[in-house]
Amino acid sequence: MLNGKPTDGEIEQTIRLAIADVLRRRGHEVPPFDEDALLVETGLTSLDLAALIARLEQRWKIDPFLEAVPITEVRTVADLCRAYRDFINST
Amino acid sequence: MGDQVALISGGSRGLGAAIARRCLRAGYVVATFSRSTAPFVDEQRDKDPAGARFYWAPVDGHDAGALKRFVDAVSERWGGVDAVVNNAAVGRFGAFPLMRLQDIDETLQLNLRANLVLTRVCVPSMVSRGGGCILNISSVNAIRGNAGVATYSATKAGLDGFTRALARELGPSNIRVNSLAPGYFQSEMVAGLTDRQTRTLVRSTPLGRLGTADEIADAAIFLLSPAAGFITGQTLVVDGGLTC
Numbered sequence: 001m002l003n004g005k006p007t008d009g010e011i012e013q014t015i016r017l018a019i020a021d022v023l024r025r026r027g028h029e030v031p032p033f034d035e036d037a038l039l040v041e042t043g044l045t046s047l048d049l050a051a052l053i054a055r056l057e058q059r060w061k062i063d064p065f066l067e068a069v070p071i072t073e074v075r076t077v078a079d080l081c082r083a084y085r086d087f088i089n090s091t
Numbered sequence: 092m093g094d095q096v097a098l099i100s101g102g103s104r105g106l107g108a109a110i111a112r113r114c115l116r117a118g119y120v121v122a123t124f125s126r127s128t129a130p131f132v133d134e135q136r137d138k139d140p141a142g143a144r145f146y147w148a149p150v151d152g153h154d155a156g157a158l159k160r161f162v163d164a165v166s167e168r169w170g171g172v173d174a175v176v177n178n179a180a181v182g183r184f185g186a187f188p189l190m191r192l193q194d195i196d197e198t199l200q201l202n203l204r205a206n207l208v209l210t211r212v213c214v215p216s217m218v219s220r221g222g223g224c225i226l227n228i229s230s231v232n233a234i235r236g237n238a239g240v241a242t243y244s245a246t247k248a249g250l251d252g253f254t255r256a257l258a259r260e261l262g263p264s265n266i267r268v269n270s271l272a273p274g275y276f277q278s279e280m281v282a283g284l285t286d287r288q289t290r291t292l293v294r295s296t297p298l299g300r301l302g303t304a305d306e307i308a309d310a311a312i313f314l315l316s317p318a319a320g321f322i323t324g325q326t327l328v329v330d331g332g333l334t335c
């Protein structure tokens with residue numbers, strides 16, 4: 001579990017950096033994206049999303065999609081940030 | 092690169108212990124769990140008290156949270172998981188129309204749900220690490236109909252379907268997924284058969300004998316190894332020819 005809760009801004013910043021890192025590791029360019037961008041528009045595939053969730057789990061020791069949130073509800077960067085924010089704030 | 096990490100469910104006895112022993116011999120570090128300890132576990136912990144290459148913990152497969160905590164502990168210890176062997180299973184046999192609902196639930200929970208949950212908690216980090224291998228221990232009963240094993244057969248056939256679908260899904264992430272379907276081999280499950288049933292099985296088997304757990308474990312090691320690097324989505328039947 002979390003040692004000290006990250007702020008909302010830190011959550012968003014960490015997720016944005018992790019998205020960029022996953023894309024770069026796959027040799028993709030990182031397009032500019034805001035929080036309303038669809039995840040698919042950033043170039044992330046569903047398996048990239050799995051890698052992203054693993055990376056965020058390493059960082060925060062949580063996986064909101066294991067029980068709390070259906071991944072099908074996450075379409076945008078903002079949805080993803082909200083899922084983590086809500087889960088972290090509920091723990 | 093460090094040693095490959097194999098996580099084996101139900102690796103304290105029987106086929107699971109045979110696979111764990113073979114994995115250790117092949118150079119893997121091995122993490123396994125079961126509800127209670129067994130002579131194989133005690134032997135390994137005596138040899139390796141610091142748990143450098145062998146880690147066991149008591150986990151009940153019904154408990155998804157405990158499965159997750161076990162995987163987290165393995166990742167903490169060795170950095171992740173390279174191979175998952177979904178071996179844990181229970182056999183509740185008997186005429187289906189007379190089977191207790193509790194026995195149906197128990198078989199579905201352990202043979203199917205627990206293995207799917209274990210895979211679910213391992214796969215994200217395998218994708219993140221760039222590859223891995225999943226081996227589901229099925230059964231010839233998933234392939235041929237036999238009286239008295241309907242629920243068990245349903246769970247094993249379910250694992251085979253899971254294998255094929257997951258192989259499609261995870262292939263692009265360099266994760267291979269296969270099933271191994273043992274025939275009848277010397278084990279606690281076969282020990283419950285009558286002499287007459289055993290003789291009938293042996294007569295039906297072209298190789299004229301029951302298998303051994305080590306023979307099944309050898310096939311498991313093959314499917315985990317780079318020698319099987321282009322095999323995914325398949326069910327390998329190891330049954331002395333029983334189903335041919």
